[in-house]
Amino acid sequence: MKCPYCSAPDSKVVNSRPSDDGASIRRRRECLNCARRFTTYERAQLEPLMVVKRSGPREAFNPDKLLRGLALATEKRPVEPEALRAFAYGFEDEVGAAEIASEEIGKRAMTFLRPLDDVAYIRFASVYRDFDSLERFIEEIRGLKDRDEG
Known part of the structure; x- marks a missing residue:
């Protein structure tokens, strides 16, 4: 996942849990370049x-x-x-x-x-x-x- 702060291409998942009553997965990620954290949501489509x-x-x-x-x-x-x-x-x-x-x-x-x-x-x-x-x-x-x- 591309970092929204520095645009580095690599990040690691720090925490993952269900969201929206199980309809999506909330992931906390940390950029391997700048070490800033951000949240992504994954859902089936x-x-x-x-x-x-x-x-x-x-x-x-x-x-x-x-x-x-x-x-x-x-x-x-x-x-x-x-x-x-x-x-x-x-x-x-x-x-x-x-x-x-x-x-x-x-x-x-x-x-x-x-x-x-x-x-x-x-x-x-x-x-x-x-x-x-x-x-x-x-x-x-x-x-x-x-x-x-x-």
Whole structure:
């Protein structure tokens, strides 16, 4: 495994244990060059979930990409990183289909974030829905407030 710090090609496994209810293996590794430690996750993949992008092309689902988006939305918010990781890495198992539209991934992520944190939800929605005006942004916040009061 290539070191994310110094890009050296060799590392050794220091610790290994099941993760995500046995769906993956968490490995702590140590770089043989710089001696820094990092974590990797290994999971079986039979047939990749394909994501249909808005512009038409298809690409393999990448849970790390989803996790990055969720992490940005929840930065400095009281949301457990493990909850984000469980959602992102369990997403493929929950879909139960061969392909999914990128818009559906965004909708499911918003549904996941909504009960966790309103600010994270709005942050994610602002990117996902690509608000083109301040009025549209305010409308989304009002809709969030109306749902809370209703």
